[in-house]
Amino acid sequence: MNGNKQLVTCIVNGEQVAEYVDVRESLLDMLRNRLGLTSVKKGCEVGECGACTVIIDGETIDSCIYLAVWASGKNIRTLEGLLGPDGELTRIQETFVEEGAIQCGFCTPGFVMAATVLLERGEKLSREAIKKHMSGNLCRCTGYHNIANAVEKVMKEQ
C-alpha cells in the first residue's frame, strides 16, 4: 500500500508543523526532505553513528531509526533551533571551534545535540561520564579527545 500517508503534527524548533508523511518515512527523511533541516545528517541509517541525532522531548534519539509518524505530538529540536536571533552560536558550538573539535564536520551536529542535552541538565560530570553520554556518536576524523575537552570546558564554565 505505497503512498499511505498519515498526518503528523508536532513542534520543530519551536514552530508548529503539520505534514502528511508517508508511513515508510523516517523522521530523518521528514526533517531533511520536507522541512529542509539538513543539519540532520544521514550517516549509517542503522542507529550506530549518531549523525542524525535530534532532541525529542528533552531526550536524544537517532532520527534514522524513528518513524516520522511517531513524531506526532512531540517537541523536536535540531541544530538549526540552536541558532540565536542574530545568527549567534551557542556556547558549546563556540567551544567546539575553540577546542578544534571539528574537522570534516559531518558528525558535528549530532555531537552538538548530544552535548546540548547533557549541558542543559546542568550536572557536573566526570570525564568518564561525559564520554559515556557521548558514546552514541561516532567521529571518524578528529577523534574524541577535543570533543570531550569542549564539553568538559563548558560544563566547568556554567
Place this chain on the structure above:
Amino acid sequence: MYDISNYYKAATVEDAITLMKEHPEAKIIAGGSDVLIRIREGKMAGSELIGIRDIQEMNGVYMNENEDILIGAVTPFSHITSNDLIKKHINVLGRAVDQVGGPQVRNIGTIGGNICNGAVSADSAPTSFSLDAKLKIVGAQGERIVPITEFYLGPGRVELKPGELLTHIIIPRENYQGYTGHYIKYSMRNAMDIATLGCSVVCKVDRAGNLLEDVRITFGVAAPTPLRCYQTESMLKGKPINGDLYHLMETSVREEINPRDSWRASKAFRLQIGGEIAKRALMKAVEFAGCSKNGD
C-alpha cells in the same frame, strides 16, 4: 524510506489485540531499534507493522499492592535506569539496561522488545532471569503469566503465540526484597556493542553469619538461550563468604555453561572470562549488600 507495507498504531492493549486479529501477518514494533534495522537489512521487508509504543498502560514502572514491581513492556531502557522505584529496589536491572547500545538507542529501545527478540545477547535478559521475572502476556483468549526462564525457546524464538502481546515484566517482591546484584557485560567496546558474554548475579547475604543465603546466576551468550546456573547456585547457597566461595563460583560455572565458538570470541575464551566475570559479579553483589567482599 523503509520497506513497510502499512503501519497501524495501537493506542491500547485491546486495540493491539484487535489489530493483530485483523492483520495476522503484521509484526509488532515497539521502539524500533531492532525491527527497523531488520527491515533495512531486508529480513522483514514488506511487513505490515503494528506500533505499540504509544500504549500508555504499557509504559512506565509501578508497584502493585503486593509490592511486586511491574515494568511496562514499552518502557525505554533509559527510563528504567532513571526510575526511582528501580533505583531503590532493583538497581541491578537499571544498571544492566544502561549498558545497551548508546544513549540514543537507550532512549527508544524498550525492555519488552529486548525480551521478545529472543536474542541471547540481550542486556536485560541475564538480570531478568536472575530476578526470576514473570511476564504478563495478553491475547484474545485472556492473559497468562510465563516465567522468563521458560520464555526463551532458542535463538530469536520466544514463547509468544500469534496474537499475543507481552505487556508487563513483573519482578515479584520476594525475588528482589533483600537482594542485591550486579551485571557484567564483556564486550570489545564500551558502547554500541553486543555482549561477547554477560553474567548477572543476584544474591541475598546473611550479614550477621557472613553467609551467602541465596544466589541466582545467569549468563547471556553462553548457550542458545540465557542460561541459569542452577547447579552452581545450589552449591554456593549457605556457604560462608570468603575466597573459597569465589573460587568455587569460578570453577563451577565453567563446568555449567556451554558457550560456542563464533567470530566474536572462541569457546575457550568465553569459558575463561565466564568464570572471571561470574566471580567478579558475585564480589560486587556481596559488596552492594554491605558486606566486605572477603567476608571480614
